[in-house]
């Protein structure tokens with residue numbers, strides 16, 4: 356297809372093909388780089404065509420052929436754009452996120468015992484276990500947090516971290532639970548949206564329940580629904596005596 360000047364089209368290169376561009380085009384080189392990209396899949400996004408690389412896509416950079424020289428000459432008066440390299444971290448899929456650094460409870464406890472200097476404490480682990488107990492009677496089930504940093508505000512509604520009384524404090528779930536993977540048990544903190552997913556009720560509904568007659572009892576009953584649920588937990592081993 357013959358193409359006029361100043362036409363442009365977005366091209367997305369996937370996987371190893373994207374690396375070719377960074378490997379073969381030297382940094383800060385003033386000349387335009389002519390890239391020939393073959394065999395792409397054409398898609399449409401918001402009314403514009405796009406090209407996507409596929410397995411068979413070939414990429415030729417600054418190929419020494421007459422067509423490329425001709426094209427370069429045609430492009431002489433077209434303003435050039437520098438090549439900007441953008442580092443994109445491929446967002447991990449949910450499946451990846453939930454199987455990454457899989458540990459048993461015994462292994463996690465081992466890490467915890469190794470102490471807080473251990474570099475591993477910064478890593479996120481996953482663990483599959485069943486919830487066997489909710490410690491809502493001793494530990495409560497929610498806290499009021501600063502809307503800025505999510506830290507718990509104190510009894511005067513003051514956030515010690517931000518050193519302000521937050522304007523819009525937010526109530527969040529915080530359950531202390533015992534989990535069991537068949538070999539060992541551990542106490543963990545489960546927070547916020549994770550609790551909401553387990554119980555199927557947003558915290559606002561739970562607070563309403565707590566304000567009813569026999570509210571505490573009703574809430575406790577709701578929270579018991581977590582018991583027996585098998586879940587994949589993403590955890591960080593911290594130095595506060597439990598793992599969250």
Ligand SMILES: [Zn+2]
Pocket residue numbers: 501502503504505506514515516517518
């Ligand atoms: Zn704060």
